[in-house]
Amino acid sequence: MPAEAAVRPAASPWPVWPDGFGAGEEERRALLVLSALRGVTPRKLLPIALRCGSAAATLARIARGDAGSERDRAVARTMRPEDIDAAADACGSRFVTWSSREYPAQLRQIHDPPAALYVIGREPADVTSAVAVVGARRCTALGREAAHDIGHGLGRANVTVVSGAARGIDAAAHEGALGVDGSTLAVLGSGLDVAYPFDDRSLVRRIAREGTLLSEYPPGVPPSRYHFPARNRIVAGLCRATVVVEGAERSGSMITAEHAMEFGRDVFAMAGAPNSSLAHTPLQLIREGATLIRGADDLLSDLGLELDLPRTESQAELDPVERRILAEVIEPLLPDRLAVSLGMTVPAVVGTLMRLELRGFVRNVGGRFETTLRPPVATRA
């Protein structure tokens, strides 16, 4: 059986790049230039490529002015593939074409698949089992906890955690996986050498070292609002399932989830309180048929993975006072209120809450205390 067939197990329902597109040195050079054309998205490029049959012919056609903008035409004529290659080398990335063995198989099964990818780190073709974990950048402590748990659980189960390396939910999921030496992959909406997120590159650097960084944009391309929806199709396309943890109305996570549904992948959404603006996307997805999860446990069991989450101590180890306080915290509460309703002194309540917080049962959000996602074992059964 030829090697090609192994990486393409089934025919995609959508048009894909022609066989041999980008194969060989000349094709590769043409594809490098094509990847640098900002005005020609894969969607526009694909019909031209199908007519022309090869990257070199496609590029020649664009240079003649049959497609793309005026600027693209100029770029197509003058851009030297060696320069892009050099820039890619400089940031330690490889150029992976449609015809490369390293091109991820799952990505061949989506509409408008990227013709080529820039990759740093582990080979994305090794990513045979992956789950996307996406959500809001500005998230709640609860959401961060859930995403971290999910990343942790997936990492333990040898499932690659795919996300966008943004702060908030994305970062928590990546970190959860990295924390247990799990596999993780980040898809960026900019060139791989661009410092984005602008404030904190440390996560991206760590993923490049210990996981995979991937982008369809050549080095030097700044992030743009048009890149992120496109990036999200790659996130969804790489994975067998997509999990949305928190997202406001019209969030990027909604786009990722919609892509996943379109590609026929599973979608999971973490339940949230209806009055929380960050629960809008997950609840909407659940109404549209996504599977509701309450946390990492639900997700892992639905995916048929072994449950291996860090456990807090069981409630059996709590003393009666701690149990009474825990039972009372049904919404974020001030210690004052707990003191009144339980007839305790404020120092005693504060001390007990501290003990519960240290063991992971509650957390302090702006002076109010709420329970964490890890329900005491006794109520779990």
Next chain:
Amino acid sequence: MYGRVNGVTVVGVHGHLVAVEAHVGRGLPSLTLTGLPGAGVQDARERIRPAVESAGLEWPLRRVVVNLSPGTLRKEGPGLDLPVAMGVLAATAQVPSAALEGWVLAGELSLRGGLVSTPGVLSVAIAAARSRLRGVIVPAPNAYEAALVEGLQVVGATTLGEVVGFLRGSWRPSREHADVADRGEPHHAVDLAEVRGQAQARRALEVAAAGGHNVLMMGSPGAGKTMLARRLATILPTMSREEALEVTQLHSVAGLLNGGLMTERPFRSPHHSVSPAALLGGGTVFLRPGEVSLAHHGVLFMDEFTEFRRDAVQGLRQPLEDGRVVVNRMVGSVEFPSRFTLVAAANPCPCGFQGDAMRRCICRGDRLETYAGKLAGPLLDRVDLRLIVPRLTRQELMSEGTGESSETVRGRVEEARSRQRRRYAALGFTCNAHLPGPIARREVRLSTGARDLLGSAVELNALTGRGFDRALKVGRTIADLDRSDLIQPTHVMEALAYRPASLLPELERAR
């Protein structure tokens, strides 16, 4: 044609006796000042002649030389107006020289011959008493502060004429100031009982007061940080007379004193645009105490802490550590006492609403991190207590009753302080907050359970090395409030609640 009068110049907070000699001799009418007069004293030259003439006295139309001795000390301040004028009057025999013997004179003159309220009179009186002089003659409004010094006669006069009358024996001063100078119990305008809700913050203030700990409050605008900080001054132990005198002296020097002894602990709340000189002390001509010294023995409240100028904040390190501040200027170097409790307040994030129950934070991630960095400086390592002050919902505000009064809490605080004084008598500390880390680790006794708890907090990464020392000291204070010689697990638990990790999850993550 010679006259001699005692005056005092104030350097920092201390008064130094100055002999003011006047000589009236032949020559064109003029007034020359010698003996290192500062710009403020030079300024007096043009003021004195009109004042003397307005008082119905005669200014000699001859060459007048006034020498200020010792010549090595730069003289500053308007307090030398009166001695200079009186020296000239003595030299022209308009007042009897013998009557000036043993008196120190101080006061600024107006052109109409009036005596104007003058800064630093308490320091003048203290210097006079130290030199075992008979008494002081000062402007009437300043007589109250001068009367605080024991064993000193105080004459409060409103005009130059009255002073001359007193020396000639034709005018008798009022004795009123002697009776009202020492007001008894402090009276506070605010009380802790007025705070609704915020039980945890009230408790934290009690702990801060009991151990002398500095406090960082984080909370959204409108949470009540300022209100709480203002009330910390009311639950601190009542000042001793020595402390009250120090505070009064500093305020006198700064020209902020209004009346006699300050018995209430000061509460200073400088705006965040304050210059380093105004915060720490300084000035180009006359070295004035800054806000840190005006808050001596009281509370320095720095609202919007992250907005303060960097150099100003950096300058706080010395006063926080040594309880004094040294101001160096071209005109010299002085030291002001500045042992205060710092209450820093800040929003949880640039927009102010991170973690708020009612409004969502709209800050961009990178700004959050920059902001967290501002709160991670070495200065805040000296802050033992950190707490979140939540903005209460209307419902919460309505349901919470009022708490204990300042007086009740102050009672417990004073008891806890006296326990600390007894315990540290041999070590030379007065409260837990001043204990250096190594000594705290050696001296503070923990129960086995408490030790285990602290150990597990360190293992859970909830506590850094410095955090450990802080928790130890705060735990010691909580145990003092509980009248316990041994720190119990409950004390440690509460102390850990004032640690920074739960306060700034973002900050901890950034590290």
